[in-house]
Amino acid sequence: MNPILSIQNIRRDFKMGEETVHALRGVSFDIYPGEFVTIMGTSGSGKSTMLNILGCMDKPTSGQYILDGEHTEKLKRDALARIRSQKLGFVFQSYNLLSRTTAIENVELPLLYNSKISAAERHRRAIEALKMVGLESRMNHVPNQLSGGQQQRVAIARALVNDPVIILADEATGNLDTRTSYEIMMIFQELNRQGKTIAFVTHEPDIATFSGRTITLRDGLLKKDVKNETVQDAKAAFEALPPPEEFEE
Amino acid sequence: MSPLTLIKISLRALLRNRMRTFLSVLGIVIGVAAVITMVAMGEGSKKSIKEQMTAMGTNAIIIMPNRDRRGGVQMESTESLEEADVIAIRENATYINGVSPMITVGGQAIVGNNNSPTALSGVSADYLKIRNYEIEDGVMFDDQADRMAKVCVIGQTVVKNLFPEGDPIGKTIRYKSIPLKVIGTLKAKGSGDFGQDNDDVIFTPYQTVMKRFNATTNIRQIYANSIGEGYAAQATEEIMGILKERRSWTKPTDPFRVFTQEEMIQMVTSTSDMLSLVLTAIAGISLFVGGIGIMNIMYVSVTERTKEIGLRMAIGARGRDILLQFLFESVIISLLGGAIGIALGIAASETVKIAMNWPMSVSITSVIVSFGVCFATGVFFGWYPARKASRLDPIEALRFE
Numbered sequence: 001m002n003p004i005l006s007i008q009n010i011r012r013d014f015k016m017g018e019e020t021v022h023a024l025r026g027v028s029f030d031i032y033p034g035e036f037v038t039i040m041g042t043s044g045s046g047k048s049t050m051l052n053i054l055g056c057m058d059k060p061t062s063g064q065y066i067l068d069g070e071h072t073e074k075l076k077r078d079a080l081a082r083i084r085s086q087k088l089g090f091v092f093q094s095y096n097l098l099s100r101t102t103a104i105e106n107v108e109l110p111l112l113y114n115s116k117i118s119a120a121e122r123h124r125r126a127i128e129a130l131k132m133v134g135l136e137s138r139m140n141h142v143p144n145q146l147s148g149g150q151q152q153r154v155a156i157a158r159a160l161v162n163d164p165v166i167i168l169a170d171e172a173t174g175n176l177d178t179r180t181s182y183e184i185m186m187i188f189q190e191l192n193r194q195g196k197t198i199a200f201v202t203h204e205p206d207i208a209t210f211s212g213r214t215i216t217l218r219d220g221l222l223k224k225d226v227k228n229e230t231v232q233d234a235k236a237a238f239e240a241l242p243p244p245e246e247f248e249e
Numbered sequence: 250m251s252p253l254t255l256i257k258i259s260l261r262a263l264l265r266n267r268m269r270t271f272l273s274v275l276g277i278v279i280g281v282a283a284v285i286t287m288v289a290m291g292e293g294s295k296k297s298i299k300e301q302m303t304a305m306g307t308n309a310i311i312i313m314p315n316r317d318r319r320g321g322v323q324m325e326s327t328e329s330l331e332e333a334d335v336i337a338i339r340e341n342a343t344y345i346n347g348v349s350p351m352i353t354v355g356g357q358a359i360v361g362n363n364n365s366p367t368a369l370s371g372v373s374a375d376y377l378k379i380r381n382y383e384i385e386d387g388v389m390f391d392d393q394a395d396r397m398a399k400v401c402v403i404g405q406t407v408v409k410n411l412f413p414e415g416d417p418i419g420k421t422i423r424y425k426s427i428p429l430k431v432i433g434t435l436k437a438k439g440s441g442d443f444g445q446d447n448d449d450v451i452f453t454p455y456q457t458v459m460k461r462f463n464a465t466t467n468i469r470q471i472y473a474n475s476i477g478e479g480y481a482a483q484a485t486e487e488i489m490g491i492l493k494e495r496r497s498w499t500k501p502t503d504p505f506r507v508f509t510q511e512e513m514i515q516m517v518t519s520t521s522d523m524l525s526l527v528l529t530a531i532a533g534i535s536l537f538v539g540g541i542g543i544m545n546i547m548y549v550s551v552t553e554r555t556k557e558i559g560l561r562m563a564i565g566a567r568g569r570d571i572l573l574q575f576l577f578e579s580v581i582i583s584l585l586g587g588a589i590g591i592a593l594g595i596a597a598s599e600t601v602k603i604a605m606n607w608p609m610s611v612s613i614t615s616v617i618v619s620f621g622v623c624f625a626t627g628v629f630f631g632w633y634p635a636r637k638a639s640r641l642d643p644i645e646a647l648r649f650e
Contacts (some may be wrong), residue, residue, distance in 0.1 A: 052644050057562075057643045057644050058565060058644060077567070078567045078568065078569070080272075081562065081566060081567040082567075084562075084563060084564060084565045085565020086565070090563050090564060096556070096563075098557060098560070100265060112250055112254055113250060113567070115251070158564070161567070235316070
């Protein structure tokens with residue numbers, strides 16, 4: 001099987017005045033279709049830089065990045081935008097939904113930048129994506145009428161709507177409490193079971209236990225790349241949590 | 250992204266900041282309304298001047314003796330006009346359809362206890378056509394039948410002064426003791442643009458003036474009527490040719506001076522053009538300031554929505570998509586301002602017209618040009634903020650707080 005994503009000896013240098021910061025110092029790995037990979041590392045390990053490169057928002061200083069059979073290192077801004085539009089789905093830590101815009105319109109957003117998709121098709125696919133995250137009943141709510149977990153689910157639907165080859169999540173549970181985090185992880189695991197490839201950046205070790213493979217970066221180098229023998233089931237973990245405390249006024 | 254979607258997105262963004270949008274639109278509204286009103290004012294005054302001049306006869310040509318200068322002293326020309334010149338022009342000129350001498354006598358017209366300090370004008374029947382006079386009652390005298398006849402045709406001011414009870418036809422007025430029978434009255438024309446009263450006139454056959462009042466064969470001025478607008482130059486040349494030929498004229502200077510009404514109109518309207526240009530320029534500056542207002546607000550909007558721009562880019566928007574989104578916003582502001590401004594400008598022009606009785610004329614050209622300028626303003630002032638937005642780095646933009 002060919003990898004869906006392949007990086008070879010990726011380096012990324014930033015010029016900070018006189019100094020050059022080596023954020024990535026030659027990292028290589030492949031991700032295969034259907035994998036659920038967490039990328040771990042402390043702050044300064046280069047995981048954000050890695051995610052920006054994987055997300056085609058940044059280009060490596062050297063090395064190769066092949067996404068879905070396409071070399072991306074030499075592509076121009078507009079071509080990278082096309083790849084983001086057609087092959088990638090993003091989930092951010094702070095959801096990044098457009099305020100005062102309904103859930104369904106937020107989910108439709110990526111499809112607006114693909115002129116081949118009609119308004120009717122856009123609407124149909126957005127509803128389908130919202131169903132996958134269990135929010136079809138809230139599709140006409142605006143973000144501030146939704147809880148944090150619901151907002152993140154809308155954001156996941158938005159990442160699904162263009163049927164990407166890989167979903168990239170950046171600390172997607174970072175703003176959520178444990179219960180809600182596990183709920184979100186349930187959705188990611190369910191999507192992975194349906195065949196979606198997921199790369200999930202996190203610094204929380206317990207989140208990594210829900211994935212099939214963990215890549216650890218340190219100081220711009222690949223430190224560990226291990227298959228998880230025992231993948232924790234998010235649903236079971238969620239049910240094992242103590243019930244939420246009831247507050248009485 | 251389809252234009253319709255872009256318009257929807259831009260409109261939504263604008264509606265989100267209603268007050269801000271309203272103020273930016275207001276800047277353009279004021280600018281455009283000012284331009285429309287100022288142009289209407291300029292056009293109106295020009296039109297009114299032109300109408301007054303037309304009332305005097307647009308095709309009129311006035312011929313009078315040239316003045317010689319000898320040793321710095323202005324002298325009467327040795328050449329004078331005479332009846333034979335009038336007849337020669339009438340018979341030979343092809344660009345002329347009316348010609349009349351004009352000889353005036355100063356004095357008072359008297360009827361009983363009433364008098365009127367009106368100059369007596371010796372003219373031929375063609376004079377009515379040349380100066381756009383019309384008979385109201387009675388008839389105009391005939392050049393041949395009424396040669397030297399003691400008859401006259403009077404304007405409404407004279408009617409008022411001499412015949413307060415009305416019905417002047419058939420009555421007799423005395424002018425320098427000579428009785429003149431009133432055979433016709435003229436329709437009222439009102440005052441001209443130089444303040445003269447066009448109805449304060451008494452017309453009598455020119456031969457009557459020449460023989461009975463002045464005892465001279467000299468004619469001070471000849472009025473002619475060219476066959477239509479735009480023929481003044483040919484008519485002038487032709488008349489000059491006829492006059493020179495009759496005198497076997499060989500000197501390089503012309504024996505007579507010729508004024509055409511067209512030249513006068515051009516002279517007056519060019520002044521008015523200058524004035525309206527200045528007014529329009531001032532109004533245009535306010536439109537420019539409105540455009541700066543748009544630019545300012547668009548810069549604020551781009552900065553404020555940096556994170557949104559980053560998100561849109563992350564999910565696949567190209568720089569061009571972002572550019573168009575912001576450009577549409579500024580163009581919508583400016584076109585909305587333009588449309589309201591045009592409506593307001595027209596309303597203001599009509600109000601001034603009715604309330605202050607000023608001549609105002611809203612020109613279609615100014616409306617179309619204003620709308621075009623608004624579009625250009627939106628694009629021009631929206632361009633830099635939109636380009637700034639389109640060139641943002643998605644990573645930086647997403648991190649923006």
